[in-house]
Amino acid sequence: MTKAMWSPGETQHEHRESRGFASFDDPEALSYVDSNGKPNFALIQQTDEFRALRRRLTAFVFPMTVLFLASYLTFVLLSAYAKDVVSIKVIGVINLGILLGLGQFVTSILITLGYARYAKRRLDPQRKLLAEKTGVEE
Amino acid sequence: MPTTGNPVLNLSVFAVFVLITLYIVYRASSRNVTASDYYAAGSSFTGAQNGVALSGDFLSAASFLGISGGIAAHGYDGFLYSVGWVVAWLVGLLLIAEGLRNTGRFTVGDVLAFRMKQRPVRAAAANATLVISFFYMIAQMAGAGGLIALLLNVSSKWGQALLIAVVGMVMVLYVLVGGMKGTTWVQIIKAVLLLLCVTLMSIFLLGKFGFSLSEIMQTATENNKLGEAVLDPGAKYGFSAMSKLDFVSLALSLVLGIASLPHVLMRFYTVPNASEARRSVVWATWTMVIFYLCTLVIGFGAMALVGTDTITAAPGGENSAAPLLAFRIGGEVLLGVVSAVAFATILAVVAGLTLAASASFAHDVYANVIKRGNAEPRREIRVARLTAVVVGILSIIGGIAANGQNVAFLVSLALALAASANLSTILYTIFWRRFNTTGTLWSIYGGLGSCLVLIIFSPVMSGAKTSIFPDVDFAWFPLGNPGLVSIPFSFLCGFLATIFSKPEPEMAELAAEMEVRAISGIGAKA
Incomplete structure (x- = not known):
């Protein structure tokens, strides 16, 4: 190199x-x-293979981005403007806000794992197909 | 009150760390000759290694000491701040990592200029990188000053300045000797140590309180003068309409800015291909989640065992929460370890920043703008090394000047700048075919410029007691963080400038290449 x-x-x-x-x-x-x-x-x-790949990628990536941004902003806006709601105690002194925040951690992991799985099952095979059809290596 | 433990012990643990890592850096990089080696570690790291290094870039002094301290002092509001650091990785994972890896080699400029007119776009990308890195670097160096005051019990300004200079010189040494490979190894070692450290402390704390987070928080409220109200929002960000809006702006900059920082983007080049880049973000997300769960425990643990008043009264203020807690539960030895890890953190992060800034100058400005793409690789690396020294000197001066400034605030400005200048441009260039050179320049300069202007006319510069210039008042922008305005503005600039300028049919072939490479990875190794 x-x-x-x-x-x-x-x-x-x-x-x-x-x-x-x-x-x-x-x-x-x-x-x-x-x-x-x-x-x-x-x-x-x-090629149809490339178009399909692009479609599959954007069909996952864009809606997911909207989803996690919406969920994060909801948490932020609730914390800023709905103090009474997030202050409701749920487990001991742990309130709804802390749980919603921890929920953001959980959704982050779920989306991360979901994308890794989707990429492995739906994107990477399509990439391989495209590479085989065009004869171009990665 | 023994708040600082034993400075000699702290210093020797730190010295041992520096010596060991320098040795590893030296061993790792004996063949550090080509541009690819220097900038991108020859793309030889695995996804897992790079993932740990990526998280290492974020476990900076500001997040380890700053966030655990924020929770210890402000409870809920400190925690609120930490959430964005995790969620932000999804931007990197879903939108940026793979496309960036497939279309660039060394810098952000590679990607942004791929299908555009080379010189103006590369110059713009380099300008953005240098401004962002400078803000972030000043924050880290200023943090180093505060940390030194606390851990080594050096309270004179001159003594702190001397230590900031030492930190700066060691960091330049890492970069010169190790290049990207060395810096990455330092980052990995530091991240592992830091994670071990916070995990063990958290487990110990949880054990002490019968494995009940609620119990820790209950005890914590008894040691904070707000009482149970500290578990509700508002302790730090307040209740006025502007302070709430300011917080929303900060949250937006945080979630969109983290994956747009040049030194983070550059990390994606250290892996061989896009699937490893993806894997590295998965690793980084896991480590970040574990880390911030631990800071939650440590923050409330510090509030419970040390008490908020003791923490805020200690030299170093909020930032001293984690070290004080370490001293409380593990004595001088644990404090020494935590201090050394915190120092190492600053060193490693600043080394990564120096590398990003020097790569951008040497690769984008020198090789592509000045030499028009015909630079001799050896000379380019020499320029990069020289730039690293200059950046090091500048950051030492800046760090000494900014010593005592609010670190978290400087970091948040760097994030707003990164999100405004880089994110819109990267997304457009990867996903929007029509995007052109004019659009690129407008979205970079529009974002960067609006962000800088709003910072200058915000209350952080003038007009308030906490401003940098408290005696004058030229502020008309009400928010401390400009992200809420400047990020959408850069998207708008890029969009409007593109549709009101001519398409570039001569770039069609490159545009096709970029799209195919970004999305499929085909031809990316060519």
Whole structure:
């Protein structure tokens, strides 16, 4: 890894035609990678596999973000503006506010584990599928 | 009153820690030659290792001493503050970690400039990184001053200044000798020690009170002059409409700013791929949850066993809660250990910050703006090392100047700045195809600029007894934390500037590459 970083600016790759230089690989894979091994990202972006992957990712990530932000802000707003509610004692002197705060810890862990599981089951296999179809390694 | 234990013991435990870690840093980084090694530890860490190091970046003096102290002094309100530190990791996990790992190499600028015009965007990204890191660094160095006053019983300003300078020099040494690999190892060692320390203290405390949190809190209320009211909100953040709004603003900066800090973002480059980056956030979340559960116990434990009045009267004020509790339950030895861990914490966090700032300057400004991407890697690293020394000197001066300032407040400003300048821009560039160079520049400078302006005209600068300049009054912005305004403002700036400027068809190919790489990881190792 002694290679300096190639910054995106200097890789204004001349447009390379990938078809027609078939030499050693199967033609299906060749259409996504040019003869220098540079993937054709615009073409990959159009594949059904990539679109499905993007859809699956955003379908999880955005609603979850809204969910945890809403739950966190609810806790914050209740603590700031509904003092009487969060001050209700539940277990001994432990009040509802402390429990709601600890609840944030629990939901954080649940969402974290949920995402790790979703990524493993629904995202990573799709990524593998895409890599196989396009012949581009990760 | 023996509040500081034995300074000689504290100092020797600390010296032993520094020597051991320096040796490890030296051993770990004998082949620390390439840019990738220096900035990103050759991407050789595992997800678990990096996860512990990530949490290490957050278990700073401000959170360990500050939050346990906040709970010990203000009960519920201290706890309220700690919750955001855990929830914030979800932003990193869901929205940032993998896309960032897949599209960048060393700095935030790599990602932001990926499909934009290189020079202006890199310069903007570097400006943001340097400003954010500077605020955060001053906070840590000022914290070091206060901690030293407490733990080594050094009360003269000159003595503290000398010790801040020593802390600064040791930290620069870590960065120069170890690069990212060394810094990460220091962070891992420190995080493990700190976690062990707080877990054992919590278990001991819980055992003492029959494993009942309620029992600890009950006893705690008897040692606070607010009585049971300390378990309800309001002890710190107050009841006026503005103070409540200010708290909401702080909470927003906290949850959105943590995963936007440059030195945290840079950590995601130390792992080989996106799934390891994901794994590291999972690890970090677990350790953070355990840590903040422990601070809850320790905070109320300190209130119960030491008493709020004793804590606030001690040198170092609130921040002395955890050390005083350690002294109360474990004597001089435990206090020595806690002190050493707290020192180590400051050292490691400041070293990470120095690295982020120097990487940003060398990689974004020197290599890409000045040399237009044609810098020789060896020279680039030399520039990075030189920058680290300069940053170290600046932070020593800043830390001495800020000694005695409110640390938590400085940290919250750094978080507001990070959320305003970085978060909107990173999210747009990863998830919004239409986003362009104009939009990028507007969302970085709009967020950073509005945040800085609001800070200058807020009550923290002037017009109040607690201001930095209490004698003049040019404040017109009522909130102490600008996040509530500046974060949405940066999103708005980026959005409007993009739709009112031309799309960049010449960047379409790079945009396609970025989207495919960010989401699928395909081609990310190219």
